[in-house]
Amino acid sequence: MNRLALLAAASALVLPVALSAQSPADPIFSPAAVRAHVEFLADDLLAGRDTGSEGHEIAARYVASQFDGLGLKPAGDAGANGVSWFQRIGFQKTEFGQTPATLTVSGAGEAKRFTHAGDVLVGLNAAEPHLDVTAPLVFVGYGLENKRLGLDDYAGLDVKGKIVVTLRGYPKGLPSEEGAHLSATKGKIAEAHGAIGMLSFGTLQSMKARPWARMVQMADEPDFTWVSPEGVPFEAAPGLRASAALNDSAAQALFAGAPTTIAAIRKTADKAGGKPKGFALKTSVTIRADSVSQRVTSPNVVAILPGSDPKLKDEYVVLSAHLDHIGVSPAKAGDPADKDRINNGALDNGAGIATMLEVARAMAQSPDKPRRSIIFLASTGEEKGLLGADYYARHPSVPIKQIVGNVDLDMPLLLYPFTDVIAFGANHSTLGPIVAKAVAPMGVKLSPDPMPQETIFVRSDHYMFVKQGVPAVFLATGYANGGEKAWGDFLGGAYHHPGDDMNQKIDWDAGARFAQANYRITRAMADGDTPPLWFAQDFFGDLFAPDAPKAPK
Template structure:
């Protein structure tokens, strides 16, 4: 994205960020009040397109209104209303038939294969030869071309999940998330993911199959076309071991050998044509729903900088009500309230907005406060906003996203996922230093979190961005591990948790200081020279020395 070239040429990348004024008071009660409302059972988990989410959206809009902010939605409203397509598996379960030296073998949906419904086709009947493509990465910057010497045109590729050792975790997470686009660029028409030994430890098959029959969502463009990043990939799925073994029948290398090699540090298995074909059949139904982003603006005070925008975002949606399971008690709690994920992030954003609105020292740049929808369905609301912003796209200079701050302990550090790529890293560290809070690097790179929250959609539009969360210090590591293996995406993420509301007030203050520093700095956030994401998504933008 172009980055206000004329203005930046008047600045220098070395300019110091402005000193942050003393932060206003933040209270435990203020943070708790928002979470209490948004995580109430009456909102039924705030699922996309639900009545509960609409109520939550109106709550946020009314808070913005009460603070005297300006609407930043469509047509002078608080809402950017988005049309989504919900694609659900059809009545006939999807199947995968593998034919080769071992004969023909059928694999059922949810047992040994998970086939994703196609957003563009209601019935898919696809047969094509199979080609193993290693990790399925082709990127000159990291020096990997897994497609070299392979003909995949009109074929279905089989790729290892994840990325090889030796690639920076955030770059690897990005490359892993864009494999279908890479396969499409090489002419493939189908894509099958082969979990590695390491991936199965992080996400066992029983965990993956839990989502086999779930709907998929995407936003719909104004012309009515569902947004699909790789529309020519007609069939897509993930393989369990029996299906993978059938696919590798008669191959030059066995499945076990490939997986064993991939499990070695630094190994990169080479691709080769397989001796099997796959027949993918699936059906789906589609319906459209709408759900809003909620957006507000606090105008900047500096005549030269007020036309630049800092975005502070948090997702408002959660996952709604879980389906009943056989044997469930009639009164079993199935409401996924999402108190920490992400009512706590929205509460933080609202408290920061309040502090700015009440301050006599207004920010120099304008601030957009964005409560996004559809994050739990694939970062969809943020993606739509980043591609269709309600302010000039080239005037958005930075984003900080708030997602699932773990307010279960008195945190002493914060994680800014993505901090190493731009001057937002030192800005965050300097902003929270007066609070005695430190900035730590990503402590869980194996989770690929960099591509799993809304800030990533701003990065893809060339905007320096970070995702801020509470850190691992002072009991944080144990709290994170316990939460992710327990209450995460579970009805237990509710107000019955032992939430440390004073930590919530402290997190709000930290984000106020960070947002203030972004808004008041002489120089906006800049990508570092030579940074992977800066070069990829903002090649013409001014860069900073590291």
């Protein structure tokens, strides 16, 4: 991970290597070219490409220079000197102050106080840097509402001016993607009912998926949100002043004197379709937290390849990948001075950016240009909550109604010769059949989501386009041919650790093959007579694009 000055030119020096299952019409994809991009992006000098860091700025300029060299059109901010490659985003970064945040439970015997990062994880509120909130509590089950799915957890409950207590997750047996989406809206639902805060504790199912020890690892992470061009920080539920996640001892304190125990609630929740009923608790909480905020900036990098069809060139397909990673881990007591703390992000997501750049190269150099225009988006702030993609989907280079589809590339696991791919979200739109048909000539199959419990569909950048009504999928290498073990080992090891670097045994032939697959998918989206369409009666299509044309499933 050295020789940084040589790496920028490496992609121009490599020789293309032919791959199997290549049709005469396909361009050649080079393993060495994919490697060269990742080598640059994962170099120690970039220090893990954290949002707002110098390393990320260097990476953004690298991507922009690649776009420029391919003759693409810049599609970022417009200024006095024309349109830039960069869509610069202001972020509000909020961290805890010197005084530890606390949550105190009172009203049923002796008051009990819990400190942040012990048995409670207190949320940050930049709008109240000296937060001090006291309110009574109401248990609201999962805290969900949706007529289509038969959810009405607030029925008969008065939560105005109170803090609601919810179970984490969603009812057992609910479709995972719909459930995950609804879980992400709990704050907005609580706010709509007049609540001023929200606490959560685990079900048996959610605690197995995300143990408390894993949650505590993120206790000291700063909170980020994007800032609008008018200077207003985005908040999904600004009326919620306080929030916290609770471990068992703190949750038990909330339910002191309650008519139902936490054990009984969890037993009900662990049944298929189990929906514990809500009720007022006999306790109140006081939440105190000091925080400090600052503004930082970080850019999306955006380019357009104009379409060749006069009738279709005003429709756009987006190929996206996040450029940021998590930076440098803080030093811990007892660490040796030379311990590697740089999270290089070679696979997460240097490999996704490299794939996008190679697809852009092939598209730009093709004598037969795609019919629809293609937007290439290297987003920032993905690791902070999909923020760069959210900002772009709300402030796109072209009107959002002209964007007809998105494929997102996040952490392709290039550690084995993959024979299948996963398109998370493929069952919601015609992108599923489009992907399957595009990769079939390569001998690659489209496999169903192998880990629905992880709700990947709502956890990567493509979902920000879904929320704006755009059919979208997140493409990854699959579980076949050794993939399941590779994924398990990576997620339990190098993922979000310094081990995700160039010392891994990366299969660069798989990298070239993944670029070929995405070229074929993007071409199919761009060249089809019909753009990607939501399936009729699909939950997400009906919710986010109710008036858009639909396809029979």
